[in-house]
Amino acid sequence: MILALYIGRRFFGLVFMVSLVFTGLLLPIDLMEQLRRLDGKGAGVGDGLRLAALNLPAALYQILPLIVILATLALFLSLARSSELVVVRAAGRSAMRAALAPVGGALLLGIAALVVVNPIVAATQGRYEREITAWRTGSSSILSVSEEGIWLRQGDGSGQTVIRAARSSLDGTVLFEPSFIAFDADGTPIERTDARRAELSDGEWLLSEAKVWPLGTSDNPERDATEQATATIPSTLTRDQIRDSFGVPSSIPIFQLPGFIRQLNDAGFSGRSHRIWLQMELANPLMLAAMVLIGAAFSMRHARAGHSGMLVLIALLLGFGIFFLRNFAQVLGESGQLPIALAAWAPPLAAILLSAGIILRQEDG
Numbered sequence: 296m297i298l299a300l301y302i303g304r305r306f307f308g309l310v311f312m313v314s315l316v317f318t319g320l321l322l323p324i325d326l327m328e329q330l331r332r333l334d335g336k337g338a339g340v341g342d343g344l345r346l347a348a349l350n351l352p353a354a355l356y357q358i359l360p361l362i363v364i365l366a367t368l369a370l371f372l373s374l375a376r377s378s379e380l381v382v383v384r385a386a387g388r389s390a391m392r393a394a395l396a397p398v399g400g401a402l403l404l405g406i407a408a409l410v411v412v413n414p415i416v417a418a419t420q421g422r423y424e425r426e427i428t429a430w431r432t433g434s435s436s437i438l439s440v441s442e443e444g445i446w447l448r449q450g451d452g453s454g455q456t457v458i459r460a461a462r463s464s465l466d467g468t469v470l471f472e473p474s475f476i477a478f479d480a481d482g483t484p485i486e487r488t489d490a491r492r493a494e495l496s497d498g499e500w501l502l503s504e505a506k507v508w509p510l511g512t513s514d515n516p517e518r519d520a521t522e523q524a525t526a527t528i529p530s531t532l533t534r535d536q537i538r539d540s541f542g543v544p545s546s547i548p549i550f551q552l553p554g555f556i557r558q559l560n561d562a563g564f565s566g567r568s569h570r571i572w573l574q575m576e577l578a579n580p581l582m583l584a585a586m587v588l589i590g591a592a593f594s595m596r597h598a599r600a601g602h603s604g605m606l607v608l609i610a611l612l613l614g615f616g617i618f619f620l621r622n623f624a625q626v627l628g629e630s631g632q633l634p635i636a637l638a639a640w641a642p643p644l645a646a647i648l649l650s651a652g653i654i655l656r657q658e659d660g
Contacts, residue, residue, distance in 0.1 A: 405580025
């Protein structure tokens with residue numbers, strides 16, 4: 296137990312140190328990228344630094360498996376150079392038992408990341424998405440999904456229009472049972488239009504079976520309402536703006552994702568990318584454990600055995616390969632080429648079996 300606590304404490308310390316190193320590398324790089332994106336929009340270094348700081352937790356969270364494998368390699372290489380691994384083996388501890396402490400630490404780290412870090416990352420990522428959208432378009436997100444349906448917002452300097460629909464097509468360009476409420480520049484409602492269907496065209500919404508109430512110019516809007524077989528409403532929205540307003544799944548806390556996915560499905564949108572993200576988040580502790588086992592399989596050797604540099608390089612290549620294989624499986628899962636469960640759980644499970652097999656094959660105690 297004392298040995299496990301000792302190895303686990305050193306493992307967490309190295310994870311912290313590697314995270315600091317990546318923070319020092321990623322923050323200035325992202326700062327330059329944010330300044331490049333905001334060039335010509337009146338943003339200063341302070342604005343770029345704030346956006347880079349908001350984006351940093353998500354970047355670190357995404358590369359957490361790489362941080363873990365680097366910390367594992369540093370841990371076992373330091374234990375090998377100080378001959379502590381030799382002492383552990385001489386005490387009757389097998390290589391697999393010596394690796395259990397960092398594996399358990401990786402599982403605990405993955406669970407803590409899922410429960411504690413994920414909501415923090417979601418909050419900072421959501422704030423980052425809203426701010427970068429405001430800098431790019433001059434307004435906040437134009438779309439939201441709730442239990443009441445889909446809400447859109449469009450407008451210019453002369454007023455805005457709020458749109459609510461029961462459901463929509465997958466890309467949000469066709470709305471079913473929509474309501475359009477137009478407001479003037481002072482925020483006073485001036486017109487309401489209900490329709491059976493609305494489709495976004497170039498610069499306008501094409502409405503079918505529309506009914507229009509003049510709210511601003513009539514003392515009895517229902518009396519003066521008109522019905523039209525077809526109608527048009529000018530629009531400043533585009534297909535790309537609607538698509539980008541969904542943001543990224545990482546901006547939604549893990550505990551809210553199931554409900555959000557249900558709302559997306561009820562509204563007619565495809566929640567597949569959010570479903571694959573949910574499953575990959577749940578599989579993340581196993582992914583971290585797999586990275587520890589990969590690092591242990593190639594670094595739990597005595598320093599005098601030689602070829603340490605080559606084995607470390609192989610471990611890094613294998614770890615990076617599993618990491619990118621997982622991302623590739625995520626893309627295949629989002630596109631429907633792979634089942635969601637297979638795309639999320641197969642890479643970490645395969646990595647665990649592969650690395651455990653290597654350790655057992657080398658086991659001599």
